[in-house]
Amino acid sequence: MSDTTPTPDARIDVSVVGDALLGTWKHERLESRRLASDPRLHTIHGQSMAEHRERALGQLGILVEEGAIQRAFPKRLGGGDNHGGNIAAFQELVLADPSLQIKSGVQWGLFGAAILHLGTQQHHERWLPDVMSLKLPGAFAMTEIGHGSDVASIGTTATYDPEAQEFEIHTPFAGAWKEFLGNAALHGQAAVVFAQLITQGVNHGVHAFFVPIRTPDGEMLPGVGSEDDGVKGGLNGIDNGRLHFTRVRIPRENLLNRYGDVAADGAYSSQIESPGRRFFTMIGTLVQGRVSLDGSAVRAMQAALAIAITYGTQRRQFPGASGRETVLLDYGQHQRRLIPRLAQTYAMAFADERLLTVFDEVFSGARDTDENREDLETLAAALKPLSTWAALDTLQEAREACGGAGFMAKNRFVGLRADLDIYATFEGDNNVLLQLVGKRLLTDYAAQFKAGDRAAIAKAAASQLGDRVSRFGLRQLGQSIADLGQMARSVESLRSPEAQRALLADRVETMVSEIALAMRDATKNVPKGNKRAKAIASEEAFNAQQHKLIEAARAHAELLQWEAFTEAIDRLQDGGSRQVLTWLRDLFGFGLIESNAAWYLVQGRISGQRAEAVTAYIDRLIGRLRPHALDLVEAFGLTPELLRAEIATGIEAERQAEAQAYVEEQRAAGTWPVHEKELRARAKAAARA
């Protein structure tokens, strides 16, 4: 089926699209959704923090009983060595209770995974069985009050004492206290503590240590202190807290020594020579948290749209010319609020599937190269910020689209939004992650030229300024043709996937080259040899470009989402599904162009008339997709047990029907009172006659 000959009566095949969304780990997802449908795992609205914490701990026990947590652990320990399936299943738990989900993430995805990935076989055998069975609940003690995003600068020290063959774990000032740790306030009996490893008077940088913190009956061990973080904006089923250590002694063997070790005599060794690369290798295992959140955010968006769109097709408000009150989703503004977000959700769902595939290739060892790890980290750093922000935005818009009903806990939006709020800054602050992506884009850009040949970069960037319209064959798109009033023809050339991709890719590349040029210009006049002056000038130049660099990273992520959406459509066999999803993809692509229209106009990539045509075409696409809105949310496959929102049960349609039946009955019986307005109109008509 061609994109240019729309079939107006095309429908999606809900099960075909549903399977595409479930993706490679369909089996694990469905298994996890069955579990997430279990009332024992559901949030109880209005529970006190203390009750919710106990319930979440109990729910972790249920996950163990149900065999739901072992997938990522080694087969020799009863696991499944199934990394993609593990994250896929984890993502589905968000609709049971995000507290349960994240607490399980702390236990098995952070605490357990740190032992698995940073420790060696002795550690695995010694601790993982108890971690997996929940006999040993633990915390992941990386973040400090004084250092969140900048892990390399944490203040906690682990100083080796060769006499005792022990490490001394110490938080020398309040800023070094470990903070915001799940399982720290109440349930954790041990923690993987990140600390500066000091031996023989040398700081070898951040390493991870296994540190017992509490007895099974809840007593703190000597030298370990804990404080409760108390009430949070959400996730109150998790006992977040602070930990501090006063010269706490642990055996030398408690260093998780996969990437760096200390011999009995205190000699340090590592197979990774560069301390910087060693640090990023260790920290790199954190990527699975980002992958997990990306898909969880998408699932929450899907739930929000399923609820709001279902309600929007039943709820009526204000009399329409047709005689009945108008259904909310038939209002132009209501469509503008929800349908583009539906397109975005599809794009993000397919992008997450792609991310998960790359993740599985690396973590399964199938394609575990340095380059793939780096690509995985960049991909996760690009997608997680956009999806976690989009989830908050979509949950909020959906809640508002349902008015007061949206504010009731029983309709799910507010609880999910409160719980997912922290997604934007944990497992990597969104802005910091995007900056990471931006830096990678700059590095890749510079790598096109001879190493260090800044003159070549500048030349290339400068030539683009003059030449940029002709790159990517975009000249025809940008020309200001006199096609006013011929909107249809003027978007024609933008409708091909190639044109959309070219516009989106060009924006990333142009922004990156401009940033590179600006940074070069800002430092070129610093006298050679003045290292400090150069460092300061370079920092200032970077800072001046920081906002733009983050925007470039965002544009890059959007391009990746668009590509994932397009590839998913290419894989579909069903014609109707392809057709409707192509409209949806176009809406996503055109939406990106519309929101960045000023950039495209300033750069001469599109004419003013073309920009107006883009908006007009978006309106047309939204209208065309309106009849498919229910199908498109049905394909998410979220059952009533997963949604659990009263307003998505059909209750509103029942109320509307009851009200209408009452009015009709009264009318038929002649007991329906005439309205004063009608009387006045009749009197006026009579006076005229």
Add this chain to the structure above:
Amino acid sequence: MSDTTPTPDARIDVSVVGDALLGTWKHERLESRRLASDPRLHTIHGQSMAEHRERALGQLGILVEEGAIQRAFPKRLGGGDNHGGNIAAFQELVLADPSLQIKSGVQWGLFGAAILHLGTQQHHERWLPDVMSLKLPGAFAMTEIGHGSDVASIGTTATYDPEAQEFEIHTPFAGAWKEFLGNAALHGQAAVVFAQLITQGVNHGVHAFFVPIRTPDGEMLPGVGSEDDGVKGGLNGIDNGRLHFTRVRIPRENLLNRYGDVAADGAYSSQIESPGRRFFTMIGTLVQGRVSLDGSAVRAMQAALAIAITYGTQRRQFPGASGRETVLLDYGQHQRRLIPRLAQTYAMAFADERLLTVFDEVFSGARDTDENREDLETLAAALKPLSTWAALDTLQEAREACGGAGFMAKNRFVGLRADLDIYATFEGDNNVLLQLVGKRLLTDYAAQFKAGDRAAIAKAAASQLGDRVSRFGLRQLGQSIADLGQMARSVESLRSPEAQRALLADRVETMVSEIALAMRDATKNVPKGNKRAKAIASEEAFNAQQHKLIEAARAHAELLQWEAFTEAIDRLQDGGSRQVLTWLRDLFGFGLIESNAAWYLVQGRISGQRAEAVTAYIDRLIGRLRPHALDLVEAFGLTPELLRAEIATGIEAERQAEAQAYVEEQRAAGTWPVHEKELRARAKAAARA
């Protein structure tokens, strides 16, 4: 002081700017802030819903004791006839506990005010003293499950029985149940119930009735049912619930009969002949809720920025070239996140002061004309949506800017955000309100021409399409001059307030005229006389323009905010304050132009180079305002007792100082371990030598 000769060392006079922000009702605001500083009125994080509800009721008692609720009531009943002061004082309570604030708003601003404004002297004397003393807690029963924004279509009926001289209040189907009412689940003993008034077989439209619902000891009265709404996304100190009525009888005198009355024999009378105008007059008293929320939203934004900016000037992260870690607010992105929102907050604060002034003029009777009432309603409908949305956006950005610390209840953002969420849809759904403003803009636009002369409208609109660049003297702004690289000069012409105003006003006027033209075009081919076809075509045309109309209303509101900001600066005497606030106003104005740059480009109002210059100038303004950020939040006058955020107390600066002192001490003692990176660098240097 001229705007074009900036004095780089200008500082604001914090008390001068503070007074400007406190405005006309400074005394009432300060009195209310003193009250809001009282720990008895503060939120206790993590309280259960039941406890919080009881506490909020108790807090209302404290307000009565402290003489804080009587301002708007008549002097003859012990009130102050002080409408502006009442709302000003109310707005300040948001920082004590939004539940307490809104529950007091239900009791005195809705329930009490309905008796005051819709009732007559007998009602005032009979019920207001008990309402004011809280002896009679009540609900405001307007919204129904089936009808929120469309009050005219509610299903509850009040049918007059001349035999008994009683009204029968009845909710004939589930959709007519009164919903989301504060004081309905537990504490209300009466309700002002809005119902269709039916007498002598005629429905005279919606009127308000005083209906007892519960005994003082909590028993529901016969025929009245109540259900608890349970847990909400916020405001859980308020006992929201549903009320339903099964043929409940009330005396004829319980009709609040200021605008419409029923004689003993059932004859209906009203001094307002048109049922439509009568309805809008009664509903118009609701405007005070919108005015209240507007300023409360601003206060929450001020608190959010005071906390985040204070923290942002203390918190450091990532080593800088200077040798120390960099303060967050010195990062370009952090400035981009917070400083434009500071400008917006100032604009909204001054706009709210203007709104409150108009409100007071109307409600005090000083300038109570139909036209002023209509202007007041339009102004409130324009400002409330933007400020309530901005509050959510600012609270969220501020929370994220503080990372995990922002997610802790003790730092205030999350609680305020959860509580203020509903501001976006109660007291008028934001989109519905903006549509109201848009309709008013269309009406005013049409009124420029002969009544009903659509041809003239079309002609005017069409001529603008060709001529629009020359209106408002904008041609010079739009021309594509070859000033690349001369950013300073190219924004020069935009920096005058006149140019900013012209650009902002032109956008509103052009959008409105285009919408008017599009609607006219869409209906012009409907055959004359086919009323139904015309109604349907007209509805479809309106629906197609709905999104754009709402955007036009938003642009109108932004212009009003910009104007209020500009007028406030004009009133300032202090040169430094004028200078800094002018930069801030320019940042607000340029920010609006930047966010709508695509529109200005498409319409030929600014050239591409000018658009880039706008962004460059925004960057400059942000950098220029950075040193004033703390002064600008200090001028909000929010004391530690009002902010109550741990991270705004200086605790972070103390931690930083402690950490630095520790490192310096270790260095001085020679016990600071050398880092492996440094050793490797030294070895490398030695090898080279």
